[in-house]
Amino acid sequence: METAARPLTRIQQEKREIILEAALDVFSANGFRGSTIDQVADAAGMSKPNLLYYFRSKEEIHATLMERLLHTWLAPLHEFDDGDDPITEIRGYIRRKLEMARDFPRESRLFANEILQGAPRIMSLLEGELKQLVDKKARIIRKWMRAGKIARTDPYHLIFAIWATTQHYADFDVQVRAVLGPDRDGEGRFEDAARFLEQLFIGSLRV
Amino acid sequence: METAARPLTRIQQEKREIILEAALDVFSANGFRGSTIDQVADAAGMSKPNLLYYFRSKEEIHATLMERLLHTWLAPLHEFDDGDDPITEIRGYIRRKLEMARDFPRESRLFANEILQGAPRIMSLLEGELKQLVDKKARIIRKWMRAGKIARTDPYHLIFAIWATTQHYADFDVQVRAVLGPDRDGEGRFEDAARFLEQLFIGSLRV
DNA sequence: GCAATTTTTGACCGGTTGGACAAAGGTTAG
DNA sequence: CTAACCTTTGTCCAACCGGTCAAAAATTGC
Numbered sequence: 001m002e003t004a005a006r007p008l009t010r011i012q013q014e015k016r017e018i019i020l021e022a023a024l025d026v027f028s029a030n031g032f033r034g035s036t037i038d039q040v041a042d043a044a045g046m047s048k049p050n051l052l053y054y055f056r057s058k059e060e061i062h063a064t065l066m067e068r069l070l071h072t073w074l075a076p077l078h079e080f081d082d083g084d085d086p087i088t089e090i091r092g093y094i095r096r097k098l099e100m101a102r103d104f105p106r107e108s109r110l111f112a113n114e115i116l117q118g119a120p121r122i123m124s125l126l127e128g129e130l131k132q133l134v135d136k137k138a139r140i141i142r143k144w145m146r147a148g149k150i151a152r153t154d155p156y157h158l159i160f161a162i163w164a165t166t167q168h169y170a171d172f173d174v175q176v177r178a179v180l181g182p183d184r185d186g187e188g189r190f191e192d193a194a195r196f197l198e199q200l201f202i203g204s205l206r207v
Numbered sequence: 208m209e210t211a212a213r214p215l216t217r218i219q220q221e222k223r224e225i226i227l228e229a230a231l232d233v234f235s236a237n238g239f240r241g242s243t244i245d246q247v248a249d250a251a252g253m254s255k256p257n258l259l260y261y262f263r264s265k266e267e268i269h270a271t272l273m274e275r276l277l278h279t280w281l282a283p284l285h286e287f288d289d290g291d292d293p294i295t296e297i298r299g300y301i302r303r304k305l306e307m308a309r310d311f312p313r314e315s316r317l318f319a320n321e322i323l324q325g326a327p328r329i330m331s332l333l334e335g336e337l338k339q340l341v342d343k344k345a346r347i348i349r350k351w352m353r354a355g356k357i358a359r360t361d362p363y364h365l366i367f368a369i370w371a372t373t374q375h376y377a378d379f380d381v382q383v384r385a386v387l388g389p390d391r392d393g394e395g396r397f398e399d400a401a402r403f404l405e406q407l408f409i410g411s412l413r414v
Numbered sequence: 415g416c417a418a419t420t421t422t423t424g425a426c427c428g429g430t431t432g433g434a435c436a437a438a439g440g441t442t443a444g
Numbered sequence: 445c446t447a448a449c450c451t452t453t454g455t456c457c458a459a460c461c462g463g464t465c466a467a468a469a470a471t472t473g474c
Contacts, residue, residue, distance in 0.1 A: 011451080031324065033241035036431060050452050052433065109323055112378070116316055116323070117237065119381045126385035134386050151410070156387060157403035164375035165368045171319070172371070174326045178333035179341050180363060196364035203358070203411030218421080218471095243461060257422050259463065 015054050019044045020068070023061045028106035031113050032062055066114065066122060069107050074130070076100060080137055086144040087202055094162055094197050101170035102190045108170035134159060150205040158201075165197055222261050226251045227275070230268045235313035238320050239269055273321065273329060276314050281337070283307060287344055293351040294409055297369075301404050304373035309397045315377035341366060357412040365408075372404055 022043035026035045037058050041051040055061045076096040083089045101108055119126060134156065141155035169176060169190065177185055215223070229250035233242045244265050248258040262268045283303040290296045308315055326333060341363065348362035376383060376397065384392055 015451095029325070031238055031240060031320075033238065034324070037433085038431080047453055048432085049434085049454080053451070056433095058432065112319070112323060113238075115379050115382050116319060117241070119385075123381070123385065126382055127388075130382075131386050131388060151406075153406050154399055154403045156391075157400055158407075160375060160379075160383060160386075160400075161372050161403070161407060164371040164379070168367055168371035172322050172367075174330070175322050175333055175337075176367060178326075178330065179338050179367075181334075181338060184363075192361055193364055193367075196361045196368070199358075199360050200365075200368060200407065200411045204407045204409075216420080222421090244463085245461080254423055255462085256424085256464085260421070263463095265462065 012054065015046075016064075019046075019051055019054055019061065020065055023065055024106050024110065027062065027065065028110040028113070032058075032117075063121065065110065069111060070122065070125065072104070072107060073100075073111060074133065077133055077137060080140075082140050082143075086141075086149045087205070090150075090162075090205065091198055091202060094166065094201060095194060097162060097166035098169065098190060098194055098197065101166050101168075102187070105170035105173060108167050112167065112171045148207060151207050153205070162201065165200070169193055219261065222253075223271075226253075226258055226261055226268065227272055230272055231313050231317065234269065234272065235316040235320070239265075239324075270328065272317065276318060277329065277332065279311070279314060280307075280318060281340065284340055284344060287347075289347050289350075293348075293356045294412070297357075297412065298405055298409060301369055301373065301408060302401060304369060305376065305397060305401055305404065308373050308375075308377035309394070312377035312380060315374050319374065319378045355414060358414050360412070369408065372407075376400055 019040065022045075023035075023040045026039045026043055029035075030039070037051060038048050040058075040061065041048045044051060055064070076093060079096065080089060080093045114122060137159065138155035141150075141158065144150050145152045145155075176189065180189060226247065229252075230242075230247045233246045233250055236242075237246070244255050244258060247265075247268065248255045251258060262271070283300060286303065287296060287300045321329060344366065345362035348357075348365065351357050352359045352362075383396065387396060
């Protein structure tokens with residue numbers, strides 16, 4: 001009584017979830033080409049052929065992972081919206097992005113890996129959905145500037161700078177830790193970063 | 208009549224140079240594990256066994272490349288020095304780092320790749336040479352702050368932010384281009400970035 | 415021109431990897 | 445119990461990849 005287009009059973013959904021979780025671990029640590037199906041299968045607690053029963057290929061795992069990741073990834077920018085107080089809005093965006101770097105470093109690294117390789121699989125999304133979203137937010141920022149609520153500057157590069165500085169704490173984590181040294185290790189660095197970034201961005205935007 | 212430790216012939220030096228140049232191209236585009244010796248040999252215009260006559264292994268090519276890269280990479284930070292005018296000094300550092308992102312994007316990406324993978328091969332350098340260098344520069348910055356020449360903030364996170372924002376234009380180049388769109392493409396984006404970053408950092412540091 | 419040395423190459427090898435497949439094991443509905 | 449279906453696994457394969465090796469080709473020193 002099922003439809004011709006196979007609906008996923010609950011077991012299938014659960015196993016696919018486990019595999020994606022394992023793949024996120026492995027891919028983000030070793031890169032796509034540096035990872036093997038066996039490693040993912042191992043991390044997922046199943047055999048390679050079993051894994052390939054749920055995903056037809058290594059590529060398909062990666063593609064599925066990327067698709068989900070991008071939704072999560074763009075969420076903070078979607079939330080960024082026209083509000084009474086631009087400073088509050090921007091501060092909130094920075095805070096959310098920094099929290100994502102802290103709570104989802106694997107996702108950040110996987111994304112960074114993809115972009116570094118030239119983003120072959122998500123180029124169309126970057127040029128389409130992402131560009132339009134950024135265009136929209138840039139218009140909001142420009143409006144604030146015209147209204148004299150924040151200092152005039154390039155909204156695109158402002159957004160790039162927020163991305164770069166926040167994601168740095170996920171993507172370059174080992175370097176940050178190495179430079180800060182063992183004494184300044186621990187999650188305290190994220191609070192220091194939050195204070196610093198707020199001062200950096202808000203300080204330069206205040207009129 | 209040569210000494211026991213074989214001195215490199217001119218041909219050997221030239222060929223090694225050609226190989227390293229080709230390897231930088233290939234490794235920075237595909238990552239170390241995503242690249243094959245054949246690809247490098249191809250790009251260098253020679254056969255694989257011939258390439259392996261000049262470098263004993265793929266690892267050795269990568270290690271040699273990394274070593275050279277790191278010297279170039281830390282040069283701007285070495286130049287950053289105690290001066291009369293902190294603003295000029297910081298502005299100059301930002302400009303030099305941004306120029307490196309523009310002129311040596313492959314080096315930047317290779318470095319980013321290494322850090323992303325956990326920096327297994329250069330960890331000791333990060334914890335040693337790099338940390339000490341940053342510590343030294345952080346002390347200079349703190350001195351400026353105590354003298355009331357720039358606003359008080361965390362010098363380490365300031366340096367991280369400069370790294371992140373400037374390298375972003377090399378490492379995330381495809382994303383930057385995609386978001387700016389075809390009309391804002393071209394090298395003009397680096398000048399826009401320079402103006403923006405100056406305003407961002409100098410604006411927030413001014414007392 | 416000839417011998418020693420350096421450079422280049424074709425052929426090959428062992429290990430790894432992505433993926434196929436058929437058969438076995440398990441589950442569910444009647 | 446049994447037939448149909450879903451899940452799991454052992455085995456296998458072809459392609460790829462890093463690296464070796466011996467022999468050919470080119471270069472160099474005399």
